Amino acid sequence: MERRTRPAEPDPAYEKFxxxxxxxxGVDLNMYKPQIHRRVHTLMASWGQTSYSGYLKLISSDIxxxxxxxEYLTINVTEFFRNPSRWASLREEILPGLREIKxxxxxxxxxxxxxxxxxxxxxxxxxxxxxxxxxxxxxxxDGALKRAQEGVYRExxxxxxxxxSLRKYFIRKGDGLLQVSPILxxxxxxxxxxxxxxxxxxxxxxxxxxNVLIYFSQESKEILLRKFSECLPVGGCLMVGNTEQIFGYRxxxxxxxxxxxxxxxxxxxxxxxxxxxxx
Ligand SMILES: C[S@@+](CC[C@H](N)C(=O)[O-])C[C@H]1O[C@@H](n2cnc3c(N)ncnc32)[C@H](O)[C@@H]1O
Numbered sequence: 001m002e003r004r005t006r007p008a009e010p011d012p013a014y015e016k017f018x019x020x021x022x023x024x025x026g027v028d029l030n031m032y033k034p035q036i037h038r039r040v041h042t043l044m045a046s047w048g049q050t051s052y053s054g055y056l057k058l059i060s061s062d063i064x065x066x067x068x069x070x071e072y073l074t075i076n077v078t079e080f081f082r083n084p085s086r087w088a089s090l091r092e093e094i095l096p097g098l099r100e101i102k103x104x105x106x107x108x109x110x111x112x113x114x115x116x117x118x119x120x121x122x123x124x125x126x127x128x129x130x131x132x133x134x135x136x137x138x139x140x141x142d143g144a145l146k147r148a149q150e151g152v153y154r155e156x157x158x159x160x161x162x163x164x165s166l167r168k169y170f171i172r173k174g175d176g177l178l179q180v181s182p183i184l185x186x187x188x189x190x191x192x193x194x195x196x197x198x199x200x201x202x203x204x205x206x207x208x209x210x211n212v213l214i215y216f217s218q219e220s221k222e223i224l225l226r227k228f229s230e231c232l233p234v235g236g237c238l239m240v241g242n243t244e245q246i247f248g249y250r251x252x253x254x255x256x257x258x259x260x261x262x263x264x265x266x267x268x269x270x271x272x273x274x275x276x277x278x279x
Contacts, residue, residue, distance in 0.1 A: 036073060169183060
């Protein structure tokens with residue numbers, strides 16, 4: 001006999017848990033893919049909790065548990081110059097074009113910077129190419145941002161940094177640890193930001209939002225891509241992660257500028273009109 005699967009009924013206890021978490025942390029679990037449910041449960045079980053109310057009590061009464069909860073859900077995996085070939089395209093194909101749209105200091109934004117490796121890589125990109133660059137680096141996770149600001153990394157995390165840059169912009173601390181130098185650090189400003197609810201910086205010439213969109217629902221992704229497009233100047237670029245290709249990028253006023261890189265082509269008004277016409 002044919003078996004039909006019906007969508008699961010929403011669990012009122014889980015719905016309440018999500019509302020309480022949103023109120024407490026500002027993180028709306030509804031905006032993420034449904035798979036986040038599994039992670040919520042794995043952590044709940046590993047803390048020996050069998051009810052949402054006990055789990056919530058732990059999260060609300062202990063700041064370390066709250067941090068651990070957010071860290072576990074948001075996954076901070078990253079490295080310097082992650083996917084080196086993408087960085088070669090940035091250096092060789094994208095950077096020269098960005099210099100043409102703005103004289104003086106460029107603003108690059110690492111949106112979802114985790115522990116800072118991507119943000120410092122952007123600053124190194126500018127230093128190595130002798131292009132004046134300031135970097136805004138944002139994340140929702142305070143613990144990750146704190147580690148990013150300290151800027152201390154293990155030898156294997158900096159394996160993709162050019163040897164000359166390692167000598168120039170890192171200080172050896174012993175025990176295989178390296179710290180970013182003040183010259184590199186002063187190029188980067190870290191800021192807590194929830195991409196799903198906070199306002200965006202004005203007119204960064206380049207946005208890197210890599211390996212963040214994969215966690216969001218389709219609806220949240222659409223909202224985010226529209227917001228990214230609206231804050232870019234014409235000619236500015238958005239780079240996403242290697243599994244995050246944007247389908248229908250023209251709807252957002254973007255054109256392809258290379259694998260996983262998109263360039264803003266029209267003003268936001270024009271792109272809004274265009275998406276209204278294509279509805
Ligand atoms: C896998 S890391 C990506 C790090 C880096 N961009 C890279 O590609 O190597 C994903 C980051 O997205 C952040 N994140 C998740 N949801 C977020 C949100 N709503 N607002 C801002 N950052 C968020 C997480 O805290 C995490 O640090």
